Amino acid sequence: MTASTSVIRTEGLAVGFQGKPVVSDISISLRPGESIALVGTNGSGKSTLLKTLVGLLAPISGSIEVLDGVPGSTPRRIGYLGQFHAAGGLLPLQARDVVMMGRYPRRGLLGRITHDDRKIVAKSMQRMGVADLAGQPLRSMSGGQQQRVYIAQVLAREADLLILDEPTAGLDAGSAERYLQVVQEELQRGASVATATHDIGEAMTFDKAILLAGRVVAYGLPRDVLNADRLLEAFGIALRGIPHNGHQDLLSPQDPHGH
């Protein structure tokens, strides 16, 4: 009976790679229409937790339930935006083909792409402001444009749970604002959102926040979790040995693709 009221529920969960935990003792829950922001430095365990939630990584210990089942058991109800995109940008694909991939889980192997699918794809691109790029080859786009197309792909899934790993990376201010508005729309239609971010301002707009630094520093309401002392604690771990005037840089949005 509790199963139907929570989209994500973990108890004493440890996540990591090859049996080695990166973060342990994670106990969180998320209801339909709720959002949670994962905040922490690079390597703090944000991506590891998100990958465990979508079923890309097996949990190491503890219990985890996502959309009333084990992670990965409900591909039609979950949308995922990874932090890195393998070779996507090199393929001969137009933006609309990429967004259409978001409809594949619903249509299966051979189900026909319908008029509705095309409408949803067009709407998703419009919501991320990339409608005019529909016929453009992905490989001719800037990083920020590609990122908006990838977010549109997740929207096209019409998922009950959106898992987004640093979706604002590479987005300009206008696009980042548009993204935050889209998140609100998704929450209003009853979907839940879990996002990893470096941006404290963005995280403050979420219902819940979890602060990670190789362990759970704090979990709860963003205004409680993201106060100065705790941020210093979380980011200070990464900052050990770095002069104090470096704090501000780490708290502002960073571009992990900046190579």
Add this chain to the structure above:
Amino acid sequence: MSWFVTPFVDNPFLLRALIAGILVAVSCSIAGTFVVLRGLAFLGDALAHGVLPGVAGALLLGLPGLLGAAVGATLMIIGVNLVTSRSRLSNDTAIGLLFVGMLALGVVMVSRSSTFTGDIVGILFGEILGVSVQDLVQQAIAVVVIGAVSWVFARPFLLLSFDPEQADVAGWPSRRYHLLMLVMVAVAVIMSFQTVGTLLVFGMLLAPAGSGALLARSVPAMMGWAVLIGSLSVYAGMLVSYHFDLAAGASIVVVAVLVFFAIFAVQAVRQSLRDRQAAALATS
């Protein structure tokens, strides 16, 4: 006109060779499209060469070459998967070593007896002018199987090429579909080596699909271009080989590779002209 048609009308074996070559071009173009999309060129190469010791072993034991090729390709897939999943070395190193090892093993096996010299040339470069009707039927079946697999599994294959994690999240386990894709490529290689040889099948796998990638803006278009260019390369290569008395299989692959680099060069020149125009506009 007769220059283009009579060789095939007057010589039934040439007509069979043309049909066989086009069937090879079609199956290699379809499989090759995914090899190019997934960036598996090196793996395709390894598969093509891994077939060699299998065929050599089958000949030594008096078994059908096709069976040996299948065993060789299977061992290669298992070997590559084992090495890449257990080792921290890059895939390139592991696959490269397997490739050299299998090739050397094949030559070692054949070197036991000098009467195999003719056979080894046949394995490496194919015997397109000696294909039988039975070979044609075999290759036609391969085209149907490869076409059906790539049609049924187009969506997982596309997601896998785009981003393996997205395939996993969509409910199509990337490891499983990666393996299926490898098997499909292996089938293309095994069914084609008799015609164009193990050395040249790699060219047919990559060149037409590579040309398609340069020309197309969508995956189906890429596959269409690949099939068209591959088939035309077979025809042009055989004509050249007939009129100038050159090795048929090699001529076909040379044409296919030349087409790729011609498209590549034209696009590079056009791009640099466009850049120069843009620069001129910017400075004026």
